[in-house]
Amino acid sequence: MDTLSEHTPLLGRQAERAELDGLLADVRSGRGRALVLRGEAGVGKSALLQHTVGRAADMRVVRTVGAESEMELAFAGLHLLLAPLLDRIEELPGPQHDALAVAFGLREGDAPCSA
Ligand SMILES: Nc1ncnc2c1ncn2[C@@H]1O[C@H](COP(=O)(O)OP(=O)(O)O)[C@@H](O)[C@H]1O
Ligand SMILES: [Mg+2]
Known part of the structure; x- marks a missing residue:
């Protein structure tokens, strides 16, 4: 996660945000969910994830990266x-x-x- 994406307000991406908000709502209701977010480098995946983490302050978030x-x-x-x-x-x-x-x-x- 780069510093910029943590502080830049997310622009647009309404459809993706709605999908990710739906995922958070499902998880809050006790339903397990998995979602693959994929796209070219620089397209905004990390920004969307950071935005989603920001909306999950009531949850425990764990993360890792693959090498x-x-x-x-x-x-x-x-x-x-x-x-x-x-x-x-x-x-x-x-x-x-x-x-x-x-x-x-x-x-x-x-x-x-x-x-
Ligand atoms: N919807 C958005 N609104 C504002 N800035 C964005 C948005 N999507 C991406 N960016 C900015 O574009 C750059 C690349 O996005 P990033 O999320 O790092 O891409 P990826 O993870 O897909 O490689 C970052 O500086 C990020 O803050
Ligand atoms: Mg990224």
Whole structure:
């Protein structure tokens, strides 16, 4: 995230903002959501994400970035994203708990699908 995108007011992008506001509303109501935001470099992805984070002050936001050099490391992105939250693993339902525990090497088991 660059400094500029944190301080420049977001212009336009009504459709994208509505979509992202809808995502936040769903998450607030307890529904899990996933969304892929993609586009050419400089098109405004980080600005939109920063704007969305600004509208999620009532939520806990965790973030990570992927590095091509970590492609061969199993669950590298998952580790970066969820390691700070691992103390809450016991709160997860059984299947999700077990999958994460295996991915983090906390217990033995078949590796969850990483594709
Ligand atoms: N809707 C917007 N309104 C104002 N500035 C924007 C908008 N979208 C992008 N920018 C500015 O354009 C530049 C590139 O946007 P950025 O979000 O970093 O692109 P990306 O993440 O897609 O590479 C940044 O300086 C950002 O602040
Ligand atoms: Mg970006």
